[in-house]
Amino acid sequence: MFVAKSIAADHKDLIHDVSYDFHGRRMATCSSDQSVKVWDKGDDGEWRCTASWKTHSGSVWRVTWAHPEFGQVLASCSFDRTAAVWEEIVGESNDKQRGQSHWIKRTTLVDSRTSVTDVKFAPKHMGLMLTTCSADGVVRIYEAPDVMNLSQWSLQHEISCKLSCSCISWNPSSSRAHPPMIAVGRDDSNVTYSGKVQIYEYNENTRKYAKAETLMTVTDPVHDITFAPNLGRSFHVLAIATKDVRIFKLVPLRRESANSSGPTKFEVQVMAQFDSHNSQVWRVSWNITSTLLASSGDDGCVRLWKANYMDNWKCTGILRGDGSPVNGSGHAAPLSAVGVPGAAQMLVGATSAGRKKAQLMPG
Amino acid sequence: RSFPERSESHLIFVGLQKIKEDVPSKNKKSQFVSISKNYRSVIRACMEELQQNAGKRHMTHIVSILLAIELIWNLCEVLFIDAAPAGSLLLHLLDWVRLHKSDVDARAREVLQSDSPAHHQSYWDVVISLVLQGRVDEARQVLSKQASLRAESSSVFKRMDVLLHTMPIFNPTGTQTLTEFDVKWRHWHEECDRCLQDNTFASNRHLETICKILVGDEDTILEQKELLSTWYHFLVTRLLFTHPTIKPPDLHYYAQSSMSMFLGLRASPEPLDIILLSAFEFDLHQVIKDCSIALNNWWFVAHLTDLLDHCKLLQSHNLHFGSNLREFLVLEYASGLFTHHSLWQLAVDYFDHCPEFGRVYLELQIERVPLDTERKAIKVLRICEDRQMSEQVRSICKIMAKRALRNNRLGSALSWSIRAKDAAFATLISERFLQDYCNKGSFTDLDLLDNLGPAMLLSDRLTFLGKYREFHRLYGENRFSEAAKLLLSLMTAKIAPRSLWMTLLTDALPLLEQKEVKTQTTHALQSHFTLDEDIESTKTELLRLALARNLAMAIVKEGTIET
Numbered sequence: 001m002f003v004a005k006s007i008a009a010d011h012k013d014l015i016h017d018v019s020y021d022f023h024g025r026r027m028a029t030c031s032s033d034q035s036v037k038v039w040d041k042g043d044d045g046e047w048r049c050t051a052s053w054k055t056h057s058g059s060v061w062r063v064t065w066a067h068p069e070f071g072q073v074l075a076s077c078s079f080d081r082t083a084a085v086w087e088e089i090v091g092e093s094n095d096k097q098r099g100q101s102h103w104i105k106r107t108t109l110v111d112s113r114t115s116v117t118d119v120k121f122a123p124k125h126m127g128l129m130l131t132t133c134s135a136d137g138v139v140r141i142y143e144a145p146d147v148m149n150l151s152q153w154s155l156q157h158e159i160s161c162k163l164s165c166s167c168i169s170w171n172p173s174s175s176r177a178h179p180p181m182i183a184v185g186r187d188d189s190n191v192t193y194s195g196k197v198q199i200y201e202y203n204e205n206t207r208k209y210a211k212a213e214t215l216m217t218v219t220d221p222v223h224d225i226t227f228a229p230n231l232g233r234s235f236h237v238l239a240i241a242t243k244d245v246r247i248f249k250l251v252p253l254r255r256e257s258a259n260s261s262g263p264t265k266f267e268v269q270v271m272a273q274f275d276s277h278n279s280q281v282w283r284v285s286w287n288i289t290s291t292l293l294a295s296s297g298d299d300g301c302v303r304l305w306k307a308n309y310m311d312n313w314k315c316t317g318i319l320r321g322d323g324s325p326v327n328g329s330g331h332a333a334p335l336s337a338v339g340v341p342g343a344a345q346m347l348v349g350a351t352s353a354g355r356k357k358a359q360l361m362p363g
Numbered sequence: 364r365s366f367p368e369r370s371e372s373h374l375i376f377v378g379l380q381k382i383k384e385d386v387p388s389k390n391k392k393s394q395f396v397s398i399s400k401n402y403r404s405v406i407r408a409c410m411e412e413l414q415q416n417a418g419k420r421h422m423t424h425i426v427s428i429l430l431a432i433e434l435i436w437n438l439c440e441v442l443f444i445d446a447a448p449a450g451s452l453l454l455h456l457l458d459w460v461r462l463h464k465s466d467v468d469a470r471a472r473e474v475l476q477s478d479s480p481a482h483h484q485s486y487w488d489v490v491i492s493l494v495l496q497g498r499v500d501e502a503r504q505v506l507s508k509q510a511s512l513r514a515e516s517s518s519v520f521k522r523m524d525v526l527l528h529t530m531p532i533f534n535p536t537g538t539q540t541l542t543e544f545d546v547k548w549r550h551w552h553e554e555c556d557r558c559l560q561d562n563t564f565a566s567n568r569h570l571e572t573i574c575k576i577l578v579g580d581e582d583t584i585l586e587q588k589e590l591l592s593t594w595y596h597f598l599v600t601r602l603l604f605t606h607p608t609i610k611p612p613d614l615h616y617y618a619q620s621s622m623s624m625f626l627g628l629r630a631s632p633e634p635l636d637i638i639l640l641s642a643f644e645f646d647l648h649q650v651i652k653d654c655s656i657a658l659n660n661w662w663f664v665a666h667l668t669d670l671l672d673h674c675k676l677l678q679s680h681n682l683h684f685g686s687n688l689r690e691f692l693v694l695e696y697a698s699g700l701f702t703h704h705s706l707w708q709l710a711v712d713y714f715d716h717c718p719e720f721g722r723v724y725l726e727l728q729i730e731r732v733p734l735d736t737e738r739k740a741i742k743v744l745r746i747c748e749d750r751q752m753s754e755q756v757r758s759i760c761k762i763m764a765k766r767a768l769r770n771n772r773l774g775s776a777l778s779w780s781i782r783a784k785d786a787a788f789a790t791l792i793s794e795r796f797l798q799d800y801c802n803k804g805s806f807t808d809l810d811l812l813d814n815l816g817p818a819m820l821l822s823d824r825l826t827f828l829g830k831y832r833e834f835h836r837l838y839g840e841n842r843f844s845e846a847a848k849l850l851l852s853l854m855t856a857k858i859a860p861r862s863l864w865m866t867l868l869t870d871a872l873p874l875l876e877q878k879e880v881k882t883q884t885t886h887a888l889q890s891h892f893t894l895d896e897d898i899e900s901t902k903t904e905l906l907r908l909a910l911a912r913n914l915a916m917a918i919v920k921e922g923t924i925e926t
Binding site for chain 1: 447681687691695723724727731732733734762765770771
């Protein structure tokens with residue numbers, strides 16, 4: 001059961017992204033008003049804004065948290081062609097009383113020549129690594145060799161996807177059975193290179209990322225992409241937000257010989273495809289155990305998808321962006337962001353004009 | 364709400380998992396029935412608690428769900444867990460109906476306690492309700508109120524009393540076989556029919572109705588719709604008076620037709636009706652599936668399915684994914700528990716008993732538990748440590764260490780790093796300690812540093828920190844020769860960081876003045892210092908002077924002793 005709660009975000013323009021931290025107690029929002037806001041959940045269950053600051057000189061598209069092992073660290077990316085890393089510093093005692101905290105910029109990544117459309121930290125077992133993708137089709141992977149020094153980052157890899165990229169997702173699996181893997185989604189309208197999702201894999205021998213797979217059946221612009229948490233299975237699950245919601249299963253094929261080089265070959269299966277939004281789907285987000293997928297779309301709804309024990313996927317819930325049940329009347333605003341940190345919490349940020357608030361829906 | 368039923372059912376669940384495989388099945392069955400009853404009493408307790416808070420609208424909705432759950436569970440217990448054979452089956456079904464139609468007792472009480480029971484407006488409703496539920500002795504008792512009033516009709520009432528009194532009820536523990544009972548019952552049935560044919564009860568339409576019921580006239584029974592109120596009550600009553608020796612496999616036919624007859628053409632079955640029908644059809648899979656969808660309550664399907672799985676019922680119903688279904692549902696339930704700020708600890712036991720995915724689910728969920736306080740973090744850690752979830756242990760300790768360091772709580776940060784076995788972080792924090800010492804001239808967190816024990820060996824820097832503190836402690840206790848030896852060993856082992864050599868020398872200086880420090884030690888210290896090129900020249904000069912003086916003194920002293 002979900003209950004809707006509304007939070008007046010007070011962003012002065014559209015909210016583009018919403019992100020929970022690892023424990024689901026903190027939240028970050030970013031907006032076309034060029035700022036990022038951080039929210040903390042108090043003991044009373046109420047969310048309060050504990051920081052709000054200008055981060056870029058253009059719309060901020062995405063915001064994401066690093067793993068708490070690295071401290072309280074955020075990354076943001078923007079239309080201003082940069083990505084930035086922010087760290088929270090422990091403030092003065094009067095700040096604490098006022099419930100405010102300060103975030104300072106540790107680094108700006110300026111390598112991109114175009115709008116940076118997504119920023120994500122790599123899984124923690126890879127160290128402190130940050131990845132960006134841009135409208136010019138380049139995916140960049142940075143590393144901070146000294147995790148105590150967040151101002152030093154080195155560009156380790158540049159992957160050219162040729163056409164405008166919109167989103168990236170790392171495979172969270174830390175199993176030694178598979179090398180690091182990243183999925184990239186594109187939102188260009190090119191017909192020749194029509195497969196808009198590409199999977200890249202790290203090769204231990206060449207020490208480079210090589211393309212392992214292109215999902216040829218995804219031919220429409222992709223807005224969001226996310227690997228499911230790994231339950232120790234040999235295959236991977238990837239959710240995609242495009243003109244509909246799609247869930248793919250990637251089964252690694254066994255190599256012919258132990259010495260064969262080159263990326264893993266996959267058998268690609270469609271686990272589910274839902275067009276219930278009947279419009280562009282903007283975000284997809286998994287819960288912790290990959291048993292629930294949330295999607296948001298231009299129909300102004302958040303939909304929840306669940307598989308039963310026979311692996312048949314079904315819709316288990318529909319929520320409007322204003323929190324009202326789907327049967328009721330109410331203005332439906334297109335939704336752009338969904339974050340699902342746990343089985344219980346879910347967050348939606350509405351983007352249409354006049355609705356610049358975040359809705360929180362604890363289960 | 365305090366969710367008492369969660370912790371109680373958790374205890375029942377854990378107890379159930381512990382029932383050994385090798386116990387003979389007859390004993391196991393009674394154990395399973397007992398466990399089933401325990402679960403049901405938890406549901407009832409929850410309902411009672413909620414009903415006390417009656418008046419709140421959403422509570423009545425929850426109470427009705429709980430009623431449905433208990434109804435279904437009870438039926439499953441009768442049909443599947445207790446698996447009553449023909450004869451007992453009907454008796455159990457009667458109990459089931461009586462339990463879930465409790466308003467009869469209240470009405471009966473009301474009638475009997477009134478001034479003139481026989482004239483109470485509900486009098487005949489009560490009598491008939493009791494008959495419909497097979498409670499013939501109670502019916503007779505209420506009927507006797509009537510009989511005493513009208514002497515002229517007393518023979519009719521006596522006749523009815525005899526019919527009711529002689530109605531055979533199967534005794535499962537008795538010596539009578541089912542066949543013998545059946546014969547007896549048919550005779551009685553014929554007797555009732557004869558009364559109807561003879562128009563024995565023509566003078567009293569109520570008694571006539573009752574006689575028709577006894578004979579099993581379906582139309583008459585169906586006319587009592589309002590008193591029956593549900594199709595399954597109709598089913599059981601119908602069976603009682605037409606086919607009391609019903610066998611389990613034959614149940615579904617009567618169930619289907621009872622439902623159709625009772626609901627008629629206008630009404631359509633509710634989800635609850637479908638679930639009950641599936642149970643009567645012994646379609647366990649359908650029951651679980653429909654319950655999952657209709658009731659939106661993982662607690663119910665998870666615990667019930669788990670119990671059914673232990674009874675080996677899922678397999679016998681030819682579900683090759685039987686145990687997977689059980690595990691799926693238990694995982695769902697436990698995952699839901701995990702979101703609760705205190706109930707998450709119960710979830711751990713459930714995951715422990717899911718052999719395929721329990722561990723990985725637990726690993727993923729437990730590392731997300733917010734580490735609000737040190738106490739909570741330790742609670743979480745203990746769970747991980749008990750299960751050798753070493754990566755989660757390391758990660759949680761690292762998060763706590765990092766948080767402590769951010770807040771400048773060096774002692775806490777160091778403790779957590781040690782627990783995380785994070786050598787790199789321990790080194791970093793040790794350096795902070797040493798920096799602090801250089802700035803302030805004293806150590807913090809002495810308790811921690813003095814009791815590091817073997818943990819000291821985690822990193823060279825940490826070892827140095829521990830030993831260096833020990834050096835200061837020895838010095839403070841005026842144990843100079845031990846202190847000097849320790850300082851010497853630190854320098855020999857080369858674990859002293861370069862940045863601290865000046866500090867070490869400054870520490871060493873007064874030592875060299877002490878008489879107790881042996882010549883040998885002094886010599887050794889001296890050789891270390893003179894080899895180093897980084898030392899400031901003035902201090903070096905001072906040192907050389909001090910060393911020379913001490914050496915001279917030592918030589919004098921030794922010389923004196925020898926002579």
